[in-house]
Amino acid sequence: MQIKPILAALRRHRLATLLIAMEIALACAVLCNACFLVARRWTMIQINSGVDESSLAVLTVNGFDPNQAADVNARMLTGLRSIPGVQSATLISEVPFGPQTGAAGVTHEPGDFKNLIGVVDFVLAGPGTFKALGLKLVEGRLPQPDDYRPATSFLPDDAQVLVTRQWAEHAWPGENPLGKDFWCDKMHFRVMGVVDHYARAQPSQYDLQQGEWTVFTPVVPGGSLAGTYLLRARPQDVQRVLQAARAAVPKIAPDVVLDQDNSKTLGDLRMNYFKTDRIMIGLLLGVVVLMLGVTALGIVGLTSFWVAQRRKQIGIRRAIGATRGDILRYFQTENFLIVTFGIALGMLLAFVLNAVLMKFYELPHLPLYYLPVGALVLWGLGQLAVLGPALRAAAVPPVVATRSV
Incomplete structure (x- = not known):
């Protein structure tokens, strides 16, 4: 041609x-x-949340005085655990695809914000929450009873924490993250374990490589850890359990206000978040x-x-x-x-x-x-x-x- x-x-x-x-x-x-x-x-x-979404729901209440946090937690947990079909009810500060409550910058040295590792989501969690979430531990150990520390302001000081594999590879590339130290201002943290995946509350606000920059922090319930409850049930029961829990809130704690928008199954939270x-x-x-x-x-x-x-x-x-x-x-x-x-x-x-x-x-x-x-x-x-x-x-x-x- x-x-x-x-x-x-x-x-x-x-x-x-x-x-x-x-x-x-x-x-x-x-x-x-x-x-x-x-x-x-x-x-x-398609981000992997790292949790057992089909079996989980979150219920959030507010409107109570912070000084009443321990009392509200006690009443809510007792009432929620008595609902038929509830396998566990625990405390958590935030869940994947829900409201973000605790993002902060962290460094390798205290107060060294010129060399920021990055901004991570601190997920505060009470006893039993790790198991309820269905997280997969790939290195290190699970939280023990003495790992749960009271929070000073929002975060506990000198805490043993779990981090995601994605963030560990960013913070300590090519190194074993177990036992590594990092700081949030002057608050000290040490890595006791690594989980396979755990999505941030609002992953779309960050780059794809930062969607799982999460630090799982064991905390004694009360203070900053109050009002958000993780419910676990069988997948076929989780929607019914959530409806029963929402209906039971006025009887369990008439002095609190149910957050209708953020009290959903994790499947619904994901669906709404990515709409x-x-x-x-x-x-x-x-x-x-x-x-x-x-x-x-x-x-x-x-x-x-x-x-x-x-x-x-x-x-x-x-x-x-x-x-x-x-x-x-x-x-x-x-x-x-x-x-x-x-x-x-x-x-x-x-x-x-x-x-x-x-x-x-x-x-x-x-x-x-x-x-x-x-x-x-x-x-x-x-x-x-x-x-x-x-x-x-x-x-x-x-x-x-x-x-x-």
């Missing part, structure tokens, strides 16, 4: 060629960035499909127009020996050149669009592997779109074609 005649024909139709190439460039930029955003959001939606992300994924996929559809229609329309204009030339070529395959390859090659030019512009435009998103939405760089994937999609789309008009051109008999016009 001679390329020069094709380029000469395209130069005679500069405006139409440029318009289609720009349309393909815009489609390439949108396709790459939209797919990148969809992949990030989908990965976050916006699922809507955004649908919108982005819709934009991609619409953009690709418009691009394909543009290619079909332009090629059909050119076929109609070139019927005489096609007939002459057929009459002097060109086969249907030659005609078909001509239009496919022509389309390939236009799409390739559009893709080259689109790759530059994709990085510009990504730079804008990075500036205003704090997204990371667009990975380079999205560019060849986008190029393959557009090359394939271009060849499919041009196939119909090209086949019609190749099917025109030489005599009919030469007599037209």
Whole structure:
């Protein structure tokens, strides 16, 4: 296939060629960035919470005086544990996909905030909570009775804690985290164990690599650990147990207020938390499909127009020996050149669009592997779109074609 005649024909139709190439460039930029955003959001939606979500619910009450925390906890735990189907009722400060209550920066040395390790979620938990959550311990040991310390202000001081594998690998890369020390201002913590996974309360607020930066902190109930109760039941019973618990709150503790919005099963909390992300994924996929559809229609329309204009030339070529395959390859090659030019512009435009998103939405760089994937999609789309008009051109008999016009 001679390329020069094709380029000469395209130069005679500069405006139409440029318009289609720009349309393909815009489609390439949108396709790459939209797919990148969809992949990030989908990965976050699929985050491993590390807990037995199907068996857990959380019930939150407020409106009581902090001085009454111990009394409220005692009444609530006694009442909740008496509900039929409740396997355990324990205290916790926050759960995955619920309200965030205790994020703070930590360092390797006390008060050394110039060398911040990162911001982690401190999850305060009473006795029995680790087992109720269904966390998987991969290193170290579980909390013992003497590990539960009273909280001074919000966090206990000099506490033995469990950390997630993800955060341990960030804080002490290539090292054994067991026995390692870290500080939150002047409060000291030492790692006694590592759990496989444990998602933060609000993972979407952080980068994907920070979604499990969680420190599980054993705390004596009372003070800052009050009002949020973790309920465990069989998966088939958890919804009924939660409804019974919500109904029982006015009888158990008439002096508290039930937090209706945050008293849900963990499955419902996850569903509600990622609702916006699922809507955004649908919108982005819709934009991609619409953009690709418009691009394909543009290619079909332009090629059909050119076929109609070139019927005489096609007939002459057929009459002097060109086969249907030659005609078909001509239009496919022509389309390939236009799409390739559009893709080259689109790759530059994709990085510009990504730079804008990075500036205003704090997204990371667009990975380079999205560019060849986008190029393959557009090359394939271009060849499919041009196939119909090209086949019609190749099917025109030489005599009919030469007599037209």
